[in-house]
Amino acid sequence: MPALSGELVVFTIASILAIGFALAMVLQKTPVRSVLSLVVTFFGLAIFSIQLAAPFIAVLQVFVYAGAILVLFLFVIMLLNLSQEATEEDARPIQRRLGFVAALALGGVLSGAALRAPMPKGVAPAITPLADEIPMIGRLLFSDYLLAFEALSFLLLVAAVGALLLSKRRFE
Amino acid sequence: MSPTLSAALEGLGKIVFIWGVVLAAMLPNLIWMERRIAGLIQDRPGPNRVGPFGLFQAFADVLKMFMKEDVVPIYADRLLHTLAPFILLVPSLAVVAVVPFGSRIPLFGREISLVVADVNIGILYVFALASVGVYGLVLAGWASNNKFALMGGIRSSAQVISYELSMGLAAIATLMAAGSLRLTRVVEYQANGTFLGFLPLWNCFTQPLGCIIFIIAAFAETNRVPFDLPEAEAELVAGYHTEYSGFRFGAFFMAEYLNLVASSMMMTTLYFGGWSFPFLPHAGLAGGLLSIAVFFAKTMCFIFLFMWVRWTLPRFRFDQLMDIGWKALLPLSLLNLLWTGALVLLKVI
Numbered sequence: 281m282p283a284l285s286g287e288l289v290v291f292t293i294a295s296i297l298a299i300g301f302a303l304a305m306v307l308q309k310t311p312v313r314s315v316l317s318l319v320v321t322f323f324g325l326a327i328f329s330i331q332l333a334a335p336f337i338a339v340l341q342v343f344v345y346a347g348a349i350l351v352l353f354l355f356v357i358m359l360l361n362l363s364q365e366a367t368e369e370d371a372r373p374i375q376r377r378l379g380f381v382a383a384l385a386l387g388g389v390l391s392g393a394a395l396r397a398p399m400p401k402g403v404a405p406a407i408t409p410l411a412d413e414i415p416m417i418g419r420l421l422f423s424d425y426l427l428a429f430e431a432l433s434f435l436l437l438v439a440a441v442g443a444l445l446l447s448k449r450r451f452e
Numbered sequence: 453m454s455p456t457l458s459a460a461l462e463g464l465g466k467i468v469f470i471w472g473v474v475l476a477a478m479l480p481n482l483i484w485m486e487r488r489i490a491g492l493i494q495d496r497p498g499p500n501r502v503g504p505f506g507l508f509q510a511f512a513d514v515l516k517m518f519m520k521e522d523v524v525p526i527y528a529d530r531l532l533h534t535l536a537p538f539i540l541l542v543p544s545l546a547v548v549a550v551v552p553f554g555s556r557i558p559l560f561g562r563e564i565s566l567v568v569a570d571v572n573i574g575i576l577y578v579f580a581l582a583s584v585g586v587y588g589l590v591l592a593g594w595a596s597n598n599k600f601a602l603m604g605g606i607r608s609s610a611q612v613i614s615y616e617l618s619m620g621l622a623a624i625a626t627l628m629a630a631g632s633l634r635l636t637r638v639v640e641y642q643a644n645g646t647f648l649g650f651l652p653l654w655n656c657f658t659q660p661l662g663c664i665i666f667i668i669a670a671f672a673e674t675n676r677v678p679f680d681l682p683e684a685e686a687e688l689v690a691g692y693h694t695e696y697s698g699f700r701f702g703a704f705f706m707a708e709y710l711n712l713v714a715s716s717m718m719m720t721t722l723y724f725g726g727w728s729f730p731f732l733p734h735a736g737l738a739g740g741l742l743s744i745a746v747f748f749a750k751t752m753c754f755i756f757l758f759m760w761v762r763w764t765l766p767r768f769r770f771d772q773l774m775d776i777g778w779k780a781l782l783p784l785s786l787l788n789l790l791w792t793g794a795l796v797l798l799k800v801i
Contacts (some may be wrong), residue, residue, distance in 0.1 A: 312594055318530070319587070339576045347583025348613070353591070355609045356603065358594055405780050414633055 298324030540588025557740030604691025639726030
């Protein structure tokens with residue numbers, strides 16, 4: 281049992297927020313509320329990143345996921361006016377059963393990995409935050425990981441062109 | 453006094469100072485200022501009955517808001533309807549934390565840096581918060597269960613997403629010049645140096661295009677005229693806050709002015725040299741106090757600009773809004789990026 285510290289309190293609160301709202305997202309009947317629960321989950325994850333002395337990752341988490349992607353989700357849900365989840369009976373009941381099995385398998389693998397992970401011996405070394413990690417990230421991105429970076433940007437370009445093509449076809 | 457305790461006291465003092473100035477000194481006066489400026493521009497006196505020059509008008513307005521009946525529509529989503537105005541309030545309050553509002557002042561034997569949190573991700577933090585603020589408008593529109601409110605909410609999300617892009621691209625150019633995401637660095641870079649030998653090295657001189665793009669995008673982000681389509685009263689009654697009354701409406705009102713203050717502070721910091729001013733000292737106690745005054749004077753100038761524009765220009769149509777954002781501002785902000793890159797490469801700035 282680790283000693284009670286400010287760090288532990290913050291960690292506990294963030295965990296409860298992240299897990300609780302992740303559950304709420306799945307169980308919620310209204311799509312808009314589901315999106316909002318996911319936003320809170322992302323904030324919980326951002327707090328973890330701050331605790332790991334990685335504020336850059338935390339801000340990107342909020343900026344990209346909560347601020348951009350989920351706003352688009354919300355936008356689409358509101359535009360299509362999905363006030364309620366589709367309530368009619370599933371056309372393919374097998375999907376639900378398969379999903380249950382897949383969820384159990386994934387949960388089993390994850391909890392197995394968590395249980396078998398070696399516990400750190402003694403006191404974990406304190407994390408010293410870097411003075412300015414952003415120039416380092418930039419340099420790595422444009423040297424060691426240049427290929428991955430360019431491949432990703434190409435992928436996004438393809439996605440954008442594809443979306444444009446699909447919407448164009450419908451208008452004609 | 454132990455170092456931890458005095459550091460904590462220093463932080464607390466700065467927090468109390470900056471939020472005190474924004475909430476207690478600026479906010480009530482902005483309501484009065486806006487109504488007086490409206491009067492000036494429309495050639496009428498404006499509010500002049502409550503107190504000298506109508507200075508206490510804001511208190512009368514706030515009191516009126518609190519006395520009004522607070523109505524929540526029956527078919528509204530109660531929880532989200534209540535939360536929405538506060539989701540809008542919090543980000544604009546939190547932005548103030550990373551804005552350097554002065555240089556440094558020596559006080560009680562300590563060198564105090566006049567910014568609440570000098571984080572190395574400063575500008576990203578500001579943009580992250582700004583992008584979260586839009587939830588307030590969208591949720592207000594959705595939770596009211598009213599078609600006009602919903603239209604307002606959808607419009608605001610489309611608008612904010614469109615203009616955030618050009619705003620971010622414009623701001624990236626200022627970071628390229630300063631070489632850091634830290635806002636204190638951005639201001640220090642502008643404070644120490646000259647451009648072309650006689651101008652201060654403010655980003656508004658070195659990248660005028662970026663500055664104009666940022667200001668236009670800031671108008672759109674704060675939903676002020678000419679970009680107030682989310683609440684266009686001629687078509688949408690009152691847009692996203694149609695179903696709000698009493699103090700909940702007051703919270704929206706307050707959020708609008710806080711956004712105004714936060715945007716003006718960002719313009720001052722990124723493009724107009726923050727707390728610096730040519731030929732004015734900013735070292736020592738007197739210089740430090742002077743730098744605070746310079747910062748707030750600049751901020752007030754931008755707030756005045758916002759109000760001036762509001763009572764002068766008509767509103768855009770929605771297709772015009774989208775055209776400006778995607779076909780004009782976005783390519784121009786890329787051009788500005790290229791321009792700034794060339795300046796940095798040629799070591800002009």
